Amino acid sequence: MSECLTLSQPPLVHAKTIEETITELVPNPDLASHAKSDPCLIAGEIDRFFSQHPNCQALFLPRLEWQALQSDAPWLSLFLGDRLTRSQFYQLPALGIRHTPSDRFPPELIQSVDSAGLHPKRPPTPKGYVYERFDPVSGLHISFRVFDPKTDMARFTKWMNTPRVAHFWEQAWPEERLHEFILERLADPHILPLIGEFDGEPFGYVEAYWASEDRLSPYYDAQPYDRGIHLLVGEESYRGSRHFNTWMRAMTHYLFQDDCRTQRIVLEPRHDNERLFNRIQEVGYTKQFEFNFPHKRSALLMTTRYAFFREQW
Template sequence: MNALPLPDGRVLQGESRDSAIWLSCDGRPLIQLRICETNAVQVQEVATADLADALWCASYWWLAAHPQAPRLVWQGLDQQALQACGDWLRGDAGSASAQVERSVFWQLPQPWLRQALPPYPQQMVMSDGKRHPRRRAKPQGEVYRRFDARLGAWISLRTLDIEQDLERFNRWQNTPRVLHFWQEGGDLAQHRSYLESIAADPHVCSLIGCFDDQPFAYFELYWAKEDRIAPFYAVDDYDRGIHMLVGEQAHRGPHKVASWLAALTHYAFLDDPRTRLVVAEPRADNAKMIGYMQTLGYYREKEFDFPHKRAALMAIGRERFFDSGVLC
């Protein structure tokens, strides 16, 4: 891997030579590591005053370059380094080694979330006969950004802007392929009304997916407890559900789905650490999308009937997702 962009605009560059890794940031030396053994490294030199940032960057670089490695072991770190890094770098009692667990590293909201906030305090309320936690006000603007090292492109999510996105949403919904599964064809006035109803609904957040900042997809991220899916499984207060629509033909295909579905699921879990499950209910005959989801780690729990379609209940748990190695 020659370069790895970070969400804050910096770019990591690395070079491996003679059992060592030289890592620089924006062309300036950052940290030098010695490869000790499989999935284990030792600091040789730090060329920055911010040790915690250097260790985080090096850990990210390593995990992105070794997507199947469950952890990275740092050898020879002192307590000062461990304290500077916080919980994502865990020291072993009575040992000079520390570990970065992949499943822990990717659950940290920063830098992937653009508006990272602490969990909203729980307060139970009633709406439409359903008892559920009061939800935080919906975000605005870009909410998620990550460079997909496998794809070699940025994947980002931003909230939908009706004035900016209405025409493309209308075009996407009237594409025969999309119309077959969504059944939401119509004119601009109908789609404006649809998007306005979503904007007014506190349990659904409408998102635009972008590759390298070019819109290609529409997603809906919803709280399952308040949704029509709730009666069909043992729903938890913080489960999230997703609706997915890829509008641009050029961004179809398994490698693109693997990127955006991982990003959308990642965002759903990061947005609230209490979310234990992400679910979806594609049409039961949408074999291609169901297959893509299963490749990512979603399981098909059952089929059930909505008034307008027979659906497959797809789900993935937090532990399974973060242990899967789909993020890099």
């Protein structure tokens, strides 16, 4: 877990209201010294302020007070003396994402599978933790890391053979077969297999994928940078709306942060997963339609960048 997830107490910024939804935010003198040892601190303080003031839609950052902090947070230079909206802030790769975003990878069109047309070549799979954030609303540390076959297989096998999970995934297989499945996932450039953690404790498995190369693409108007999610919560103690809303918002946040060209994120669960349909609406996803895969009847769920950052943050 990264040290930059821990927010200071008390806050290192102070504010005064300018208008009903706009606040002037000024750094306290101690912020500069703390930020030298914690590169995420400035973004973390702004995150905490937005989280504790849900009616605040924008910040005004006075140039004189903030300009000395630009070396610790280069993105500040884009907004000094101007408004930084809530939506803009959470789209910045300044908080959460832990690797070079995919949109930094130079575009090149290729065709990797016969069932899909030309699509952008995808960047190499990142290593270790890809996203970490302390969520001030739930009070939980949420993180995602790349699946490690050496340490995660036994736990993953247990999860996949749980009757609740097996009902929807239909992969209640022995560990040897699941190991082959994971190695295939790790070798596939369009899929990123992840383990989700709360406070460092694994709770579930998530696959993030590029939809245009996926089996889903023929069933809707897939765009080159659409992302998709397959998910399961393996640990019973981490089920429920509090945990689901926290990790699902975080995963959606990560995928939008990872590539600014991604405008939509989709899921294709079984059509009868009513519990998921009801819960995921709270995170901004809506059901588009139902369709038939060869192996199951599914529902297409979708959120957009605009809707997510306007409604969820």
